Amino acid sequence: MKSLIVSLLLMFASVAVGADEAPFIVPMDKDGVQRVEILGGDYFFKPGHIVVKVNQPVELLVRKDGWFVPHSFVIDAPEAGIKVKESLSQVPKSIAFTPTKVGSYPFYCDKKAPFMASHRKKGMEGVLEVVE
Numbered sequence: 001m002k003s004l005i006v007s008l009l010l011m012f013a014s015v016a017v018g019a020d021e022a023p024f025i026v027p028m029d030k031d032g033v034q035r036v037e038i039l040g041g042d043y044f045f046k047p048g049h050i051v052v053k054v055n056q057p058v059e060l061l062v063r064k065d066g067w068f069v070p071h072s073f074v075i076d077a078p079e080a081g082i083k084v085k086e087s088l089s090q091v092p093k094s095i096a097f098t099p100t101k102v103g104s105y106p107f108y109c110d111k112k113a114p115f116m117a118s119h120r121k122k123g124m125e126g127v128l129e130v131v132e
């Protein structure tokens with residue numbers, strides 16, 4: 001039984017994609033806002049690699065897929081003017097900020113079921129890349 005749990009955990013751990021997928025370059029809307037929809041599901045974010053321009057406003061419209069598993073959306077990058085922590089629902093949540101520093105910042109879900117790997121470890125992690 002124990003080895004089954006271990007192999008299940010390993011299986012979940014190896015599903016992680018996020019940062020490896022092709023980058024999505026967020027287009028700028030007519031109002032000057034870089035707007036992108038993000039879907040969080042069991043256990044991924046789509047798109048998982050988002051590229052935005054520095055010092056231009058960003059709006060993320062984040063929602064979750066499915067009913068039962070709770071998910072969240074976290075970016076902890078105060079050095080770049082980004083500090084986000086929202087629980088997700090099926091209605092898109094608007095998350096607005098203006099990144100002030102070039103760099104790569106992880107976004108992730110901070111949920112975790114008892115005795116299980118965190119959602120972040122299972123693949124709910126992506127990267128927000130801020131460029132010139």
Ligand SMILES: [Cu+2]
Binds near residue numbers: 072110
């Ligand atoms: Cu989650």
